Amino acid sequence: MNAYFEFHNSVKLLCGELSLERIAIELEHLGGRAPMLLSDAVLEKIGTLGIVRQAMEAEGCRAACTYTDIPVDSSLRVVNEIAALYRRSGCDSIVAVGGGSVIDTAKGVRLVLSQDTDDILAIGGVENLSWNRHVPFVVVPTTAGTGSECTGVAVIRNEANGVKMEFLSHYVQPEVAVIDPRMTAGLPPKATAGTGMDALCHAVEACTCLQANPLSQAYGTAAIRMIAEHLELATKDGSNRDARFAMALASTMAGIAFSNSMVGAVHAIGHALGGVCKVPHAVAMTILLPHVMRFNLEKCRDSYAALLPYLVGMEQAMVTPAEQRAQASIDAVAALARRLKSICGLPLTLQEVGVSREDFEHVAQVAVNDGALIVNPRAADEQQIIGILNAAF
Amino acid sequence: MKRLFQKFTIGVVLHVVYAALVELYRLDSRARKEMDALPEGMSYSITTGHKAPVLNVQWQQGKLSSLVQLAEPVCSLRIKSLAHSFRLFTGQMGLAQAYACHAFSMRGEIADVMKLARLVNLVEGYLFPPVITRRILVEIPPLQVSSLRVYAAILCGFLSGRYKSL
Numbered sequence: 001m002n003a004y005f006e007f008h009n010s011v012k013l014l015c016g017e018l019s020l021e022r023i024a025i026e027l028e029h030l031g032g033r034a035p036m037l038l039s040d041a042v043l044e045k046i047g048t049l050g051i052v053r054q055a056m057e058a059e060g061c062r063a064a065c066t067y068t069d070i071p072v073d074s075s076l077r078v079v080n081e082i083a084a085l086y087r088r089s090g091c092d093s094i095v096a097v098g099g100g101s102v103i104d105t106a107k108g109v110r111l112v113l114s115q116d117t118d119d120i121l122a123i124g125g126v127e128n129l130s131w132n133r134h135v136p137f138v139v140v141p142t143t144a145g146t147g148s149e150c151t152g153v154a155v156i157r158n159e160a161n162g163v164k165m166e167f168l169s170h171y172v173q174p175e176v177a178v179i180d181p182r183m184t185a186g187l188p189p190k191a192t193a194g195t196g197m198d199a200l201c202h203a204v205e206a207c208t209c210l211q212a213n214p215l216s217q218a219y220g221t222a223a224i225r226m227i228a229e230h231l232e233l234a235t236k237d238g239s240n241r242d243a244r245f246a247m248a249l250a251s252t253m254a255g256i257a258f259s260n261s262m263v264g265a266v267h268a269i270g271h272a273l274g275g276v277c278k279v280p281h282a283v284a285m286t287i288l289l290p291h292v293m294r295f296n297l298e299k300c301r302d303s304y305a306a307l308l309p310y311l312v313g314m315e316q317a318m319v320t321p322a323e324q325r326a327q328a329s330i331d332a333v334a335a336l337a338r339r340l341k342s343i344c345g346l347p348l349t350l351q352e353v354g355v356s357r358e359d360f361e362h363v364a365q366v367a368v369n370d371g372a373l374i375v376n377p378r379a380a381d382e383q384q385i386i387g388i389l390n391a392a393f
Numbered sequence: 394m395k396r397l398f399q400k401f402t403i404g405v406v407l408h409v410v411y412a413a414l415v416e417l418y419r420l421d422s423r424a425r426k427e428m429d430a431l432p433e434g435m436s437y438s439i440t441t442g443h444k445a446p447v448l449n450v451q452w453q454q455g456k457l458s459s460l461v462q463l464a465e466p467v468c469s470l471r472i473k474s475l476a477h478s479f480r481l482f483t484g485q486m487g488l489a490q491a492y493a494c495h496a497f498s499m500r501g502e503i504a505d506v507m508k509l510a511r512l513v514n515l516v517e518g519y520l521f522p523p524v525i526t527r528r529i530l531v532e533i534p535p536l537q538v539s540s541l542r543v544y545a546a547i548l549c550g551f552l553s554g555r556y557k558s559l
Contacts, residue, residue: 004494126506127498128471166503210531211493262493368511369504374492379532 005213007260011150012176015249019180020052023095023138024059026176030136032093034064036086038106039097044068046186048142052097065089073274074101075159079108079120086113093136096174097183099195100146100155100281103139107154107172110137114171120156126168126371137174142183144234144247145195145282147202147255149177157275164271166371173259179252181245189235189344192247194282196231197337197346199223199251201285204293204333205264206257208303210375213261220257224310226250231336235343265380266292268370269388272363277355283347290334291392295384299377301326308332350393360389399479404446406482407439409547411448411459412556413516416546418457420538424515427508428457437509438466441482442475449558459558468501468509484521487529488513519543 014022027035035056039049049068056063067082086094086109096106108120114133115123123129139149148154154167184192200223206212207220227250234243269292270284279287293304305325309317311332320328340346347353364385367373373380380388417424436451449463472478477496480486488510491497499506518526518534520543526533550556 002490002493006495124502125498125500126503127495128500163504168503210489369507371503371507374489374507374510377531379530 002211002213005211005215005261007213007215008152008170009150009173009256009259010170010175011173013150013179013252014176015179016181016245019178020055020140020182021059023052023140023176023178024056024061027061027093027095027136027138030093030175031134032136033061034091035061035093035095035136035138036082036089036091037063037066037095037097038070038082038102038109039066039068040070040072040102041068043098043142048183048186049097051182052095052140056095063095064091070098070102070105072101072280073157073278074105075157076108076120076165077159079105079112079156080118082109083112083118093138095138095140097140097142099141099143100148103141103146103148104154104156106137106139107148107174108156108167110135111154111167111169111172120167121158124165124167129169129171131171138176138178139174140178140180140183141248141251143187143191143195144184144244144251145198147199147251147253147258149174149179150252150255151259153259155271162275163366163369164275168371177252179248181241181248184244184248185238185241187238189238190346191282192238193231193235193340193344193346194280194286195251196227196234196247197286197289197340198282199247199254200227200231200333200336201266201289202254202258202263203227203250204289204307205266206254206261207307208296208300208377209262209264210377211261212303216257216261219253221307221310223250223254223257224307226253228311228332228336232339232343235340262375263372264292264376265295265373265378265385265388268373268376269363269367269385271370271372272366273350273355275366276363277359279350279353279355283353286337286346287348287350287353287392288388290330290337291388293330293333294391295380295388296376296378297326297330303377304329350389355393357390357393360386363389396475399475400445403441403475403478403482407441407446407448408556409520410482410513410516411450411457412547412550413520413543414450414457414512415556416543416550417515417519420543420546421515422537423534424512427512428452429455431508434467435505436463436466436468437505438463438469440469440471441478442472445475445478459556461558466501468499468505470497470499470506470509472497484517484525484529487517487531489531490529
């Protein structure tokens with residue numbers, strides 16, 4: 001265990017039935033009366049955003065401005081544009097409805113506004129910001145995977161160099177996160193499976209990286225257990241509200257876990273794959289997780305072995321010989337991914353998502369400069385990362 | 394008295410770290426590759442605590458220079474206390490451990506810190522004995538020349554006044 005660790009989670013969680021209907025009163029308590037509503041075009045089209053808007057308006061809270069052009073892979077430019085629009089529109093708070101891209105964009109906007117700047121690039125860094133202007137901030141996740149509603153990091157693409165940049169500060173955390181099972185009810189099976197694997201990846205890396213601590217491990221292992229029990233069910237039967245709710249909570253818990261202990265090489269390489277080859281984040285996590293676990297195995301025997309009861313249940317873990325438990329954890333993760341592939345066609349190789357071997361060198365060059373790599377239990381240079389990519393091809 | 398001693402020690406180690414970076418550019422191909430990849434004008438500032446030693450370095454025209462003052466470093470690291478700096482610069486704590494323990498804050502791009510981290514890991518690999526590097530480095534870098542040669546080069550450099558801050 002590290003001789004020192006920090007744990008921070010200041011997000012108020014509204015979980016379960018009729019959570020959306022409480023947004024108006026929560027905003028009012030935070031001093032927000034004219035929120036900017038942020039989302040994406042798909043969520044607007046399929047009516048998810050409408051459900052939130054209706055719930056807010058029914059309680060007398062009307063958005064002063066709505067922006068739904070946030071792309072799948074948002075960018076620093078989009079963040080700065082939205083911040084300017086916020087100021088022009090006289091908004092006083094933010095409500096973000098969406099998956100990782102929308103929420104991370106909203107976090108970036110909130111940073112720009114609260115730090116009184118026009119350009120998010122000017123405030124990049126790690127734990128370098130002071131509390132400045134208060135901008136009430138509520139998020140409503142619509143996927144069960146990113147955990148972004150509770151994390152102290154915003155990952156936003158820099159269009160200039162194609163690199164996904166991380167902005168780490170506790171001040172990017174929202175004040176309120178709304179976990180309402182209605183928000184993930186319409187998620188297609190492949191997205192359910194992919195985002196669920198993303199949450200699993202957060203939990204596994206949070207429990208095993210160099211910054212892991214007892215509190216993040218408590219959240220991480222609880223998340224792993226819920227994911228192992230509910231992800232297949234939520235993928236097979238999207239109308240199962242209990243499975244959906246369990247996955248939403250697992251995602252949030254995994255987010256709290258990794259926000260307080262970082263992630264590792266899966267994310268470092270995954271960010272690079274996203275930046276260079278446009279591989280969706282959740283897909284990259286699904287493909288890379290077992291391969292990076294194999295790479296880390298020599299340094300993580302004990303920590304991987306400790307995850308086995310949460311992945312396969314206590315009984316099965318107990319009948320697995322102690323020296324085989326670490327490998328059994330990796331096998332359990334790989335087996336879960338394969339079952340999800342058979343249910344919904346979730347891709348399991350880089351080849352399936354159109355990555356070419358010619359891209360590996362560039363991906364590796366970007367990955368070694370990703371901050372997540374610093375806390376990976378095993379150092380990885382460009383050649384070793386290319387080895388992982390080859391294994392995942 | 395303790396604080397004075399810590400400041401003095403950190404000041405000396407920072408000089409040696411800078412000198413090692415200069416020498417490793419000649420002696421180690423990985424260090425050379427890292428520095429050659431730095432953009433012209435890239436600068437780092439490392440603050441080690443309140444009224445404590447500062448290391449400012451800048452990459453200009455293929456050379457790493459130490460500067461007395463750096464108005465706007467591209468990347469600045471601020472170690473949160475002198476006590477943490479002392480641990481970091483005396484081989485009691487590695488950079489990865491320091492990060493894991495939230496021992497520093499940073500302004501700039503994380504990618505730039507990763508470049509510096511790889512260089513510092515190399516420096517530590519040469520300057521500290523294996524008994525220390527096994528404890529503080531996630532992986533010990535293989536040495537391309539002997540540590541003795543690096544120390545000798547640094548000594549010569551100090552004697553010739555090569556590391557003077559600008």
